[in-house]
Amino acid sequence: MNNDIKNILSNSNKDIDNQQLMDYLSKHASEADIHDLEQSMVEDEFLNDAVEGLQEIEPAKNLELYVEQLNKELQKQLTKTKKRRDKHRIKDKPYAIFAIMLILLLAIVCYIVWKKSSRHLPAVHPVTATVQTKTLHTPDSLHKKSS
Numbered sequence: 001m002n003n004d005i006k007n008i009l010s011n012s013n014k015d016i017d018n019q020q021l022m023d024y025l026s027k028h029a030s031e032a033d034i035h036d037l038e039q040s041m042v043e044d045e046f047l048n049d050a051v052e053g054l055q056e057i058e059p060a061k062n063l064e065l066y067v068e069q070l071n072k073e074l075q076k077q078l079t080k081t082k083k084r085r086d087k088h089r090i091k092d093k094p095y096a097i098f099a100i101m102l103i104l105l106l107a108i109v110c111y112i113v114w115k116k117s118s119r120h121l122p123a124v125h126p127v128t129a130t131v132q133t134k135t136l137h138t139p140d141s142l143h144k145k146s147s
Helices: 018-025 031-043 045-055 060-087 094-119 139-146
Strands: none
Touching: 018 031, 018 045, 018 060, 031 045
């Protein structure tokens, strides 16, 4: 995985990099850099809120530790997500593919057998079929005939 993705401040703003931000917060930046950063903060509300939030952290030394910790946590979360995504790939599951192919093959074979067996059954056409009725002879009907 690309290390640029793991660094939380690398893609936050293209005009300012991590070192400029750290120098500004620790008051080691030049006047020109300070002016440029403050101009960027006026133009970008998100950057302004981020700098204000970072200024609230008391010792500037802890800021670097927080950034490192956030980068490590982000790296863990990204690798965990990547592992979960890789786990669900079909190409890594040959038994699942084999089972699906087998079921499809069995379904096709069953369909072909069913079609062939239905051809051999005699067809009954409603027009040509005649209904034969038989007269049932019951003892009462025989008595009536003889009388």
